[in-house]
Amino acid sequence: MDNTDIYFEQIRSSGCLSYILGCKKNNVCVVIDPEIDKTEEYLMIARDLSSELIYAIDTHTHADHSSACKILRERHGIEVVMHNSTEAPYVDLRTNDGDLIHCGELRIEVMHTPGHTEDSTCLLARDMLFTGDTLLIGGCGRTDLPGGDPEKQYESLRRLASLADHIQVCPAHDYRPAITTLGVEKNTNTRMRFASKEEFVNFMTTRKPPLPRKFHSALEWNRTPIQGTQRGMGEGI
């Protein structure tokens, strides 16, 4: 697919990956899974592209780092987009499965893919799938933290497996060049290859990895409004 009419930037912050995606014709863009330490970089990239940053989208409530969505909203007036089930109180547009986020002429389809968290979404824009932590390269997000559900994660991964092989996977975490295709993941990713839900659930529930280093502070930050402001609850999409 010809994507020369869109902006696409992948920004790394340690193992966290965020993305700027936009429409060149209308000079507007969104940032997906922004991380707080990179806030100025997102704004600078948008400026360099002569593009207006209109939405900050979190694919889910992160438990391992602090989202920049709150800062982008409060300091820069950028609307925050998350799934309807999120506990984050600073969301402007609450999405549901099948909703379309409009970014100029670009349409970003929301897929509700619970499992890693209840509010997990994947975002499909043409042949690019922003998978958050639902699907990682060679793995998937853990299911033992708040809102996690291995059975739902299994179903969400099955749903992704039904999409076309050529679709590029753009995950929220990786330490390598972090784009793959669904075809590669279907063939090589053990989490996509369990023969039954029972085996998958057993695998996901017997592993007990340590909590993320910033687990408590990240959830505290991502689930609370900014002190001293009246802004809080989103009004729905």
Ligand SMILES: [Fe+2]
């Ligand atoms: Fe996550």
